[in-house]
Amino acid sequence: MLRSLLLVLGLFAGVLAFVALALLAGMLLFAGAAEANIRGDERAGVSSGVSADARSDSAAAAPVVSSASTPRLVTLYQGATDSAVALGVTPIGVVDAWMEKPTYRYLREALDGVEHVGLETQPNLEKVAWLDPEVIVATRFRHERVRPLLEQIAPTVFSSTVSDFKASLTLVAAATGREDRAEQLLACWDDRVADLRAKIATTLGDAWPQKAAVVRFKSDHVRLYSSGFAGSILEELGFRQPDAAADQGWGMKLTSEENIPALDADVIFVLLEDDPAIHDTYRHWTAHPLWQRLTATRADRVYEVDTVNWIMGGGILAANAMLDDLYRHYGLAPQALSPSCALGDALGGEPSSVKEPSAIKEPSPTTDEGAA
Structure with a gap:
């Protein structure tokens, strides 16, 4: 609990510093470049399946599986949440559903009692930190701008697209040590x-x-x-x-x-x-x-x-x-x-x-x- 409290306090200070830096150091230039990269990655992901960036993100970050059989996982986009449940992993934190709020009907039983950490487009990072995750699954398409803050909380892996369910499944599997199950599901x-x-x-x-x-x-x-x-x-x-x-x-x-x-x-x-x-x-x-x-x-x-x-x-x-x-x-x-x-x-x-x-x-x- 003390570690979680320190994480939250540290994150809060980090948020203030990040915002101040963004306002004073010309965030518009960074945002324009990030937006161009994100949109380019999204187009690549849609047209060719698993994009090169999705592969490099998941490959560059070795599976962040803890010593426990199942790491404490927070998922920050819908496809990652669906993938986790399909792999037999219940996250400790998820973002709100777009419809049928707060959780899609087909996932309600599996996610009963799981904490919600805000919107996919604007997750509550203080709440994410308070949950003390061991791994976070995010997407560059939504979360590139808060990547440094997420990585302060826990090891974070990123998908380049929200629409490629196979890439999401593979990414979550690598992060949770469920690669064999993912291969089985994809074969099915x-x-x-x-x-x-x-x-x-x-x-x-x-x-x-x-x-x-x-x-x-x-x-x-x-x-x-x-x-x-x-x-x-x-x-x-x-x-x-x-x-x-x-x-x-x-x-x-x-x-x-x-x-x-x-x-x-x-x-x-x-x-x-x-x-x-x-x-x-x-x-x-x-x-x-x-x-x-x-x-x-x-x-x-x-x-x-x-x-x-x-x-x-x-x-x-x-x-x-x-x-x-x-x-x-x-x-x-x-x-x-x-x-x-x-x-x-x-x-x-x-x-x-x-x-x-x-x-x-x-x-x-x-x-x-x-x-x-």
């Missing part, structure tokens, strides 16, 4: 993907591969995602992007019903939230004549899917739930899993010791939610 994932891809192809025949649109309705616009968490999984399964989304980075931001033709695809997966304004947008857009002309609408292949599973969870548990959605919507029987692949076992994890469419802006590390 590969088997499920191969099974689902083969079954969809057999079912659709010459109509495969399909173009798939992941469409998120917001209160004042609609987003068409072309990459990120859901996009990378659909691509791995063999789906193609809608024509309008090609070469659009993360996707497109549509602000007018006149842009509905940009959503044309063989199948549309709709993401909604429990917000009256969002549902109003959905009703207005789907009632428009242009919506009725979309290929997916005419083929009755517009499916509402779970937003948490598809873009918010960010880990291998959410990814497998996304596959479950796809099996169900295509009327296919899921592959029978071997006992070693049963993800349900992971949910009782071992606790830690203690107009024209415009290209959507790249997600901000301080404002944009999810792993889309």
Whole structure:
């Protein structure tokens, strides 16, 4: 406890010094460089899977496993939390969920009683220090600016992206000594993907591969995602992007019903939230004549899917739930899993010791939610 108190006091002094230095020494220059690096890393992570920076971060830092069987772990982004639970590790501290606050429903049982340390975009570092972790898992995309402070608290490993669930799983596994389990989970994932891809192809025949649109309705616009968490999984399964989304980075931001033709695809997966304004947008857009002309609408292949599973969870548990959605919507029987692949076992994890469419802006590390 004395060590924790000293850490908190030291961290508080460090925060004051850090802020003063930032204000007096030209933080704008540093922020601009950091932002450029972060955005460049995020683009690399989305386009090529595990980015070079993600690999170098995890490789440069040897596994920080304590002498105990399970290190005291704090996870600072959703994909790391999901990954820890999948590996059978219960963190001592996690950040708040983006939706279904404070914890996603699918993780509530596993994380019952776990301390929350604030927002993913602004974790409470004093609380993190008070928990006295042995290892912290963070992401450069969100936390590069507070990296020196995190490393004062405990050894910290960083992912370069929040959307690559395989990189997150590998990073958390290396930090907790669960590499064998991670390899097992990824092998099970590969088997499920191969099974689902083969079954969809057999079912659709010459109509495969399909173009798939992941469409998120917001209160004042609609987003068409072309990459990120859901996009990378659909691509791995063999789906193609809608024509309008090609070469659009993360996707497109549509602000007018006149842009509905940009959503044309063989199948549309709709993401909604429990917000009256969002549902109003959905009703207005789907009632428009242009919506009725979309290929997916005419083929009755517009499916509402779970937003948490598809873009918010960010880990291998959410990814497998996304596959479950796809099996169900295509009327296919899921592959029978071997006992070693049963993800349900992971949910009782071992606790830690203690107009024209415009290209959507790249997600901000301080404002944009999810792993889309």
